[in-house]
Amino acid sequence: MENIVSLKNIIVEFDGERVLKNISLDIKDKEFVTLLGPSGCGKTTTLRIIAGFIDPTSGDVLFDGERINSLPPHKRNVNTVFQRYALFPHLNVYDNIAFGLRVKKVPEKEILSRVGEMLDMVNLRGFEKRSVQRLSGGQQQRVAIARALVNRPKVLLLDEPLGALDLKLRKGMQTELRRIQQQLELTFVYVTHDQEEALTMSDTVVVMNNGHIQQIGSPTDIYNEPVNAFVADFIGESNIVNGSMPKDCVVEFTGRQFECVDKGFSPDETVDVVIRPEDIKIIPAENAKLTGIVESVVFKGVHYEMIVDGVDHKWTIHSTKYEPVGTMIGMHVDPYDIHIMKKTKEDEGTEL
Amino acid sequence: MKMKVLSAPYLVWMCVFIVVPLIMVAYFAVTTDNGSLTVQHLADVGQYANIFVRSIWLSVIATAICLVVAYPIAFLLSRMEKHHQGTMLMLVMLPMWMNFLLRTYAWMTLLGNNGIINYLFGLVGLGPYKLINTSGAVVLGMVYNYLPFMILPLYSVMEKIDKSVIEAASDLGSNPRSVLFRVIVPLSVPGITSGITMVFVPAISTFIISRMLGGGSNLLIGDLIEMQFLGNSYNPHLGAAISLVLMAIILVIMTVMNQFSPDDQVLI
Ligand SMILES: Nc1ncnc2c1ncn2[C@@H]1O[C@H](COP(=O)(O)OP(=O)(O)OP(=O)(O)O)[C@@H](O)[C@H]1O
Ligand SMILES: [Mg+2]
Numbered sequence: 001m002e003n004i005v006s007l008k009n010i011i012v013e014f015d016g017e018r019v020l021k022n023i024s025l026d027i028k029d030k031e032f033v034t035l036l037g038p039s040g041c042g043k044t045t046t047l048r049i050i051a052g053f054i055d056p057t058s059g060d061v062l063f064d065g066e067r068i069n070s071l072p073p074h075k076r077n078v079n080t081v082f083q084r085y086a087l088f089p090h091l092n093v094y095d096n097i098a099f100g101l102r103v104k105k106v107p108e109k110e111i112l113s114r115v116g117e118m119l120d121m122v123n124l125r126g127f128e129k130r131s132v133q134r135l136s137g138g139q140q141q142r143v144a145i146a147r148a149l150v151n152r153p154k155v156l157l158l159d160e161p162l163g164a165l166d167l168k169l170r171k172g173m174q175t176e177l178r179r180i181q182q183q184l185e186l187t188f189v190y191v192t193h194d195q196e197e198a199l200t201m202s203d204t205v206v207v208m209n210n211g212h213i214q215q216i217g218s219p220t221d222i223y224n225e226p227v228n229a230f231v232a233d234f235i236g237e238s239n240i241v242n243g244s245m246p247k248d249c250v251v252e253f254t255g256r257q258f259e260c261v262d263k264g265f266s267p268d269e270t271v272d273v274v275i276r277p278e279d280i281k282i283i284p285a286e287n288a289k290l291t292g293i294v295e296s297v298v299f300k301g302v303h304y305e306m307i308v309d310g311v312d313h314k315w316t317i318h319s320t321k322y323e324p325v326g327t328m329i330g331m332h333v334d335p336y337d338i339h340i341m342k343k344t345k346e347d348e349g350t351e352l
Numbered sequence: 353m354k355m356k357v358l359s360a361p362y363l364v365w366m367c368v369f370i371v372v373p374l375i376m377v378a379y380f381a382v383t384t385d386n387g388s389l390t391v392q393h394l395a396d397v398g399q400y401a402n403i404f405v406r407s408i409w410l411s412v413i414a415t416a417i418c419l420v421v422a423y424p425i426a427f428l429l430s431r432m433e434k435h436h437q438g439t440m441l442m443l444v445m446l447p448m449w450m451n452f453l454l455r456t457y458a459w460m461t462l463l464g465n466n467g468i469i470n471y472l473f474g475l476v477g478l479g480p481y482k483l484i485n486t487s488g489a490v491v492l493g494m495v496y497n498y499l500p501f502m503i504l505p506l507y508s509v510m511e512k513i514d515k516s517v518i519e520a521a522s523d524l525g526s527n528p529r530s531v532l533f534r535v536i537v538p539l540s541v542p543g544i545t546s547g548i549t550m551v552f553v554p555a556i557s558t559f560i561i562s563r564m565l566g567g568g569s570n571l572l573i574g575d576l577i578e579m580q581f582l583g584n585s586y587n588p589h590l591g592a593a594i595s596l597v598l599m600a601i602i603l604v605i606m607t608v609m610n611q612f613s614p615d616d617q618v619l620i
Contacts, residue, residue, distance in 0.1 A: 053519055074522040086516035090538045100524035103534070151524065 003065070004029040004187050005050055005155060010059035012045055019045050020056070021211040027155075027189060032181055034190045034198040037208035038234070043191040044083055046208075047157045050189065051080050063155075079148040083159035083191075085140045087132040093119075093143055094128040100151040118146035121176060137164040142173075149180065155187045162197070174201055195235050199223060207231050228344045229272035236276065241313050243273040243340070251340055254312040256289050258333070262340040272341040277305070277318040279337035288330025290315075294323050380592035393593035400576055400594070407572040408601070410487060411555035414494035418502040418551045419544065421495070426506035426543070427536065430513070437511070444503050447496075456493055456564050463489055463565065485567030493561040494551075501550040509543030510536070545609050553602055573598050 005027040012020040020042045027033050035043045048054045049061060052073035061069050068076065079100065087096050097118055101111045119125050122142035127135070132143060141164045148156060161177070162170045178201050181188045192198050198205050199219040207214040207222060207230075215227045226232035229240045243253035248263035253273045265271060285291050292310030299305075304322055308315045308329065315331065323329055384390050429440050447455060462468050463483040473479035483489060513536065521531045559574030566572070573594065580591030 051523060053523075072522065073519070074525050074527050078523075080520075080523045082516060082520060084516060086514065086520040088517060088520070088535060090535075090541075099521070099534070103525040103530055147520075147524070 002029045003027065004031075004063065005189070006060075006062040006065075007046070007049065008060040008062065010046075010049060010056045010061070012042075012049065012054060013057045019211055020049075023059075023211075023213055025206060025213065025216070027187060029154075030185045030187055032178070032188045032190065032201060032203045033206060034192060034202040034204070035206050035208055036192060036195060036198040036234070037214075038193060041208045042211045043193075043208060044159055047080065047159055047189060047191060050155070051078055051157055052076050077154045079151050079153040079156055081144050081148045081156070081158040081161045083163075085144040087140055087143055087147070089131075089133055091132065092128065093124060093130050093132060093135070096132055096143055097146045097150055099147060104151075114150055115146075118150045121149075121180070122146045122173075138166070138169065141165065145173075145177075152184060152186065155189065156181075158188060158190045160191055160193070162192075170197075177201070199235070207234060209234075226274065226339070226341070228341050229274055230344070232272075232274040232339065232341065237316055239275045239277065239280070239313070239315055241273045241275075242270065244268050244270050245340065249335075251338060254290065254310065258289070258338060259335045260338040260340060261336050262338075265340070265342075270343060272343055274339040274341060275315075275333055275337060277316045278303070279333055280315060280317045280319075281332045282317070282319055282321055282323060283330040283332045285328045285330040288332060290331040290333075291328060292331065294325050294327045294329060297322065297325055377592045377595055380589055381596045382593075384589065393589045394597070396590055397593050397597050400573075403571055403573060403576055404597075404601070406487075406570070407556050407574075410491055410570075410572070411494065411552055414491045414498070414555050415502075415548055415552045417491065417495050418499050419547065422499060422502035422506055422547065426503050426510055429503070429507050430510035441507070444500055448500050452497065453560065455497060456561055459489070459493055459496065460484060460564055463492075484565060485569065487566065487570050489565040490562050490570050490572075493565045494555045494558065497561065498551040498555055501554070502547040505546040505550060506540060506543040509540050513539050541612065545612060548609060549606060552605070556602065557598060 003026045005025075007023055007025045010020055010023040011018065023042075023046060025046075035046060037043055045054065049056055052068070052071060055069065060067055063071075063076065063078075088099065091099070094115055097115045098111050101114065106114075115128075116125075119128065122145055124139065124142055124146070127139070132140060135143065141161065145158070145161050148158075158177075162173050165173060174197060177188070180186070190198075190201065199222070202219055204216060205219055205222045206216050209230055215222060215231045217225075222231065223235055226235060229238075232238045233240060241253045243251050245251055245262075245265040246257065246268060248265075249260055251258050251260045251262070251271070251273060290310060292308035292315060295307045295309045295314070297304050297306050300318070303318045303320050306317045306319065306323065308317055308331065310331070317331070381393055382389055382391065384392075425444070429437060429444075432440060460467075464470070465480055465482070465484065467483070469483060470480040473481065517539075518531055518535060521535045522528075526534060556572075557574045557577075559572060559578050562570050562572040562575055577591050577594050577598075579585055580587045580594065
């Protein structure tokens with residue numbers, strides 16, 4: 001597959017403050033790419049670079065292999081679903097959605113059918129004549145999606161397009177967007193800070209933090225093999241403790257040594273040890289290396305979430321087995337569930 | 353209940369200074385000196401149809417020129433960085449701080465037959481042209497004096513146009529021209545209508561500008577009314593009748609204008 005959009009060593013500064021710090025990213029044709037990261041990490045800025053609203057301080061933006069740094073937004077075959085909708089307040093729902101097609105002088109008859117299709121998709125039939133100022137937040141968001149999607153751009157940029165919707169509607173729209181993306185064979189660059197959304201919808205997830213790309217990979221890669229503690233923590237909850245590697249396949253944390261499967265660290269290198277809450281099994285306390293006292297139990301539907309005080313560290317455990325508060329329990333983790341990660345300095349990305 | 357008490361002073365104010373004078377004007381217009389009802393004065397207004405036509409025509413032209421000149425100024429102003437906007441806005445207002453008469457006098461000396469402009473023309477071997485005492489000079493005076501009243505309402509609506517809406521339009525394929533006509537102009541309609549109102553109403557009823565820059569041949573409604581109260585042809589009843597007709601004309605024009613405003617933003 002071809003790269004449709006490439007960002008090469010993009011740096012963006014606002015008033016001397018560096019917001020994107022050397023971002024490189026290749027997006028393949030027909031791919032569903034999700035940018036995932038905490039608030040303020042630079043997701044919207046990255047989209048705005050692709051859409052053409054920001055000229056990067058340095059670096060290149062390629063579209064279909066051509067450099068488009070100075071191509072204005074209206075000449076790019078890209079449409080955006082804006083984070084804050086940006087609907088036209090003087091137009092009704094129908095005219096908002098039809099805007100892009102009218103600019104391109106598409107015949108009104110075709111506009112009628114294409115806008116109709118979109119209205120069905122976003123469940124807004126009957127709202128055609130309604131002023132967009134008299135819509136709820138969720139309805140406005142759906143108009144914004146329809147307004148961009150109706151143009152069938154090669155690349156669609158979606159900036160948290162489902163943020164204002166309730167859970168049920170959001171799940172429905174997730175499936176719908178994914179279906180449309182596959183059916184029309186569009187490239188989606190999707191921004192979210194909801195990790196579950198990122199994992200369920202995407203072909204590729206790009207985890208960002210603080211203006212750096214932390215990791216690029218498939219949802220399973222990102223989940224199962226996070227490259228550092230930040231990614232591990234951001235993608236699902238994790239227990240992260242300081243440790244060291246006395247030798248290959250042995251890791252020491254909370255004062256004890258454990259068997260693991262990682263090698264290639266220098267002797268006694270300090271590392272982050274990451275253990276997922278669902279990978280900690282409860283065993284009798286007598287023959288356990290790790291023990292602790294149950295501090296709190298919360299029922300989460302499928303499992304119980306327990307906080308276990310193990311003196312050196314408070315462990316979060318997800319278990320279907322209920323243990324009352326105050327019980328002393330033992331904990332076991334299989335070697336391959338102990339993830340060892342090189343320490344990264346706070347402000348750094350991982351070289352990829 | 354509380355609202356009613358609070359609004360009482362305004363109601364009194366409005367009665368004393370707006371409603372009562374209006375009634376008095378209307379009363380004067382339809383009575384004679386000894387108090388009997390008559391429509392004679394209103395009928396007499398018809399004699400001055402040519403002055404009405406000239407006033408409407410000149411103020412329409414002046415308003416149109418103001419709109420064309422003010423629109424780009426207001427737009428640029430609204431897109432400037434916030435901290436520059438204040439300074440620029442002050443520059444726009446600056447002429448208004450000077451006395452109205454003084455400003456208009458200044459134009460008299462500029463436009464006079466021996467004025468600076470004709471002097472400059474003379475230097476390059478042109479003219480002298482007749483600049484003062486023409487209808488063009490009256491329009492110029494109107495544009496100069498009332499331009500800020502067009503810029504300000506335009507600026508204040510444009511400044512509220514969200515930058516992201518403009519971005520959305522270009523994202524959807526609009527070039528700058530199409531952004532202007534599909535988004536910015538429609539969104540500034542309330543500013544356009546209120547700017548037109550604020551320029552047209554004083555322009556159509558002005559008398560100083562026409563007196564000073566138009567000479568005797570460019571009499572406007574304002575001059576006509578003034579003459580009925582202060583001039584040789586003292587006739588307050590006719591003056592009141594002319595005022596009443598003028599008011600009716602303005603009302604009709606403004607009602608037509610408001611048809612172009614979006615329904616939730618009716619202005620006067
Ligand atoms: N126009 C601007 N001028 C100055 N700083 C800016 C500008 N736009 C964004 N920033 C800064 O750049 C950083 C990244 O912003 P960005 O909008 O890309 O974050 P984000 O990842 O989209 O966050 P969120 O999830 O909250 O939307 C933030 O620290 C923000 O304050
Ligand atoms: Mg954002």
